[in-house]
Amino acid sequence: MNQLAKLALEMGPLILFFAVNATTNLMTATAVFVVATVVSLITSFLVARTIPVMPLIGGVFVIVFGGLTLYLDNDLFIKIKPTIVNLLFAAILFGGLMAGKLFLKLVLESAFKATDEGWRILTWRWSIFFIVLAVINEIVWRNFSTDTWVAFKVWGIMPMTMVFGMAQVPILMKHQLPEEEGGSPAA
Template sequence: MKPQPKRENAATAPEQGVWSKLIIELGPLLVFFAANAVAGIYAGTAAFMVATLVSLAAARIRHQKVPVMLLVSGAIVLVFGGLTLYLRDDTFIKLKPTIVYAMFACLLTAGLMLKKPLLELLFGSAFTLTEEGWRKLTVRWIFFFVAMAIVNELVWRNVSTDTWVSFKVFGFLPLTFLFALAQVPLLQRHGLPKHDAAE
């Protein structure tokens, strides 16, 4: 009768890991939104920077490593957030998503040209695909990141700061989730059985 709790713990461990990663990644954005709503963009930016540092530390402590994308995004938050506060110009924090998306698109494009699919390095432990599958998935993410960079430019240049902050939190995230969900059929078509991947 005693092994039963162990099976329950094993079953819930992956779910707990997913939730902790979600909180680590979304926490800073929610803090940014709340602080901006209460005290404005500069207070929001400062809170965003602090929350980003906390999330990076939490990722390191909880999962023994910091995801590359989270690390890159966090570094840019700190740099552009610092410029925003130092120069009292919110243009820098608004440019941050554009820079991040453009950087990811460029990195993926470079990997594709060098025949080194970077997505495989990032997500290879989560699922395995054929070479064609990784290539197609990489091309799709490149177009997505370029589109998101353009969208960010259009939004922050044409709406109020509060509207941009709301869109950053409640627009970009759902769009990213829906795009990732739309890739499931591709993953299923080009997925490799586990024994083939091991070979």
């Protein structure tokens, strides 16, 4: 599957959530978000015969917290979802560091080849970033309107994550492993 299709499948449900919230209300937007997420995961599987780990995890949280929001008619659940997800990611990464495991490396190693020191630095940085995102989400949903929170979720968190990710490129470059030569050495 090409990168544009992957991006559409991953971002489509969130953009629909924003658009439907802007034209109706949070409950309708949440219902659309849950359905669009399920459709996205199924489509991803049908096209690629696999579902990437991060969209799958995110999808499960959307379904669970969106389902609770709709079932209990309480928007608290969809609003705290980003907080819980980000704190869970931070806890997993920190737990891995404490156990001597580089979980970020396990997830991203197929895309980037770096030294363990590079992965360790990135793991610390991403762990802290996830905590910062959780704190910001709490501040925004507790102190601003629902519409502001939805806009922040779509147009704030994603750009912040992309900028933060791009800011990590120098660490990847500094700790990049040399590419292996094709074939085996002559004896």
